[in-house]
Amino acid sequence: MRDRAEGLRIEGKTISFVPTMGYLHEGHLSLLRIARQKGDDLALSIFVNPAQFGPNEDLSTYPRSLEKDLELAEKEGVDVVFVPMDSSLYPEGYQTYVELEKLPAHLCGLSRPVFFKGIATVVTQLFNIVKPHVAVFGEKDFQQLAIIRQMVKDLKFDIEIIGGPIIREADGLAMSSRNAYLDESMRPAALSLSRALARAKEMVRSGIIDSERIEREARAILSAFPDIAIDYISICDPFSLDGVQQVRGKTLMALAVNLRKIRLIDNTVLDPES
Numbered sequence: 001m002r003d004r005a006e007g008l009r010i011e012g013k014t015i016s017f018v019p020t021m022g023y024l025h026e027g028h029l030s031l032l033r034i035a036r037q038k039g040d041d042l043a044l045s046i047f048v049n050p051a052q053f054g055p056n057e058d059l060s061t062y063p064r065s066l067e068k069d070l071e072l073a074e075k076e077g078v079d080v081v082f083v084p085m086d087s088s089l090y091p092e093g094y095q096t097y098v099e100l101e102k103l104p105a106h107l108c109g110l111s112r113p114v115f116f117k118g119i120a121t122v123v124t125q126l127f128n129i130v131k132p133h134v135a136v137f138g139e140k141d142f143q144q145l146a147i148i149r150q151m152v153k154d155l156k157f158d159i160e161i162i163g164g165p166i167i168r169e170a171d172g173l174a175m176s177s178r179n180a181y182l183d184e185s186m187r188p189a190a191l192s193l194s195r196a197l198a199r200a201k202e203m204v205r206s207g208i209i210d211s212e213r214i215e216r217e218a219r220a221i222l223s224a225f226p227d228i229a230i231d232y233i234s235i236c237d238p239f240s241l242d243g244v245q246q247v248r249g250k251t252l253m254a255l256a257v258n259l260r261k262i263r264l265i266d267n268t269v270l271d272p273e274s
């Protein structure tokens, strides 16, 4: 991969890159389409990164479908798919990790203590191997995108980071590889995340900007399902991720729940001006 990237760079080609953990869905494909427009050579990585999973998380059961992923990649005009082995990225004796100071101390970082350290570390490795000019990440993982932007700025990676909008199923459910774990009986509960966000947007549109009131309403919508355990409901500044008491200007509302142990996240930007 590194020699290939070096060759392309010498030829003056622009490399665009979409990192994923595979089990591709329309959300991933939308990022590939954005990246396709941004470069001459489109790289996709598929790697279920052990360093970002805690000991009680779903590393061993994370959905995988390499053959189907490769077919989809070909259809989307991906030029190269990078599928490293665990032992290539983390050989015996590996000891270097990338950590951010503030952004991980919010939202998903609170319940997944190694998550963003693992992500920042693997994305650094992938950037050094794939050598992209442009990389595209989804806004569904809003905190991840914020962390990558900060890391790229702090560590002076010469890479343009682009965020792609959340792609949803027709009923509003944000697409996610983990949706593969859901069965039909869990669908109404899974849908309560996008419903809670839509209700918050409606409240803001009608002039209600008090975060506590909006959060209370979201909590009620989610708690109507006994199978849901709420991890967080956060109304916060989209850059610092610090909580805000009122929705003034563009404000992030982010949710995470465990639905019978399946972790689901979703978010939206609330804006009293829109």
Ligand SMILES: Nc1ncnc2c1ncn2[C@@H]1O[C@H](COP(=O)(O)OP(=O)(O)OP(=O)(O)O)[C@@H](O)[C@H]1O
Binding pocket: 019, 020, 021, 022, 026, 027, 028, 030, 031, 136, 137, 138, 139, 140, 141, 164, 165, 166, 167, 168, 174, 175, 176, 177, 178, 179
């Ligand atoms: N519904 C979506 N819309 C847009 N981008 C998405 C969507 N789902 C995932 N992505 C993005 O795809 C990239 C790869 O994510 P990943 O492979 O972890 O998929 P995932 O569906 O988010 O998996 P999971 O939710 O199970 O962690 C990330 O940048 C992520 O933000």
Ligand SMILES: CC(C)(CO)[C@@H](O)C(=O)[O-]
Binding pocket: 019, 020, 021, 022, 047, 049, 052, 119, 122, 123, 141, 144
């Ligand atoms: C960015 C990423 C590929 C790092 O493992 C992963 O967190 C993901 O797929 O969102």
Ligand code: BAL
Binding pocket: 021, 052, 141
């Ligand atoms: N999309 C983020 C990967 C994870 O939840 O592990």
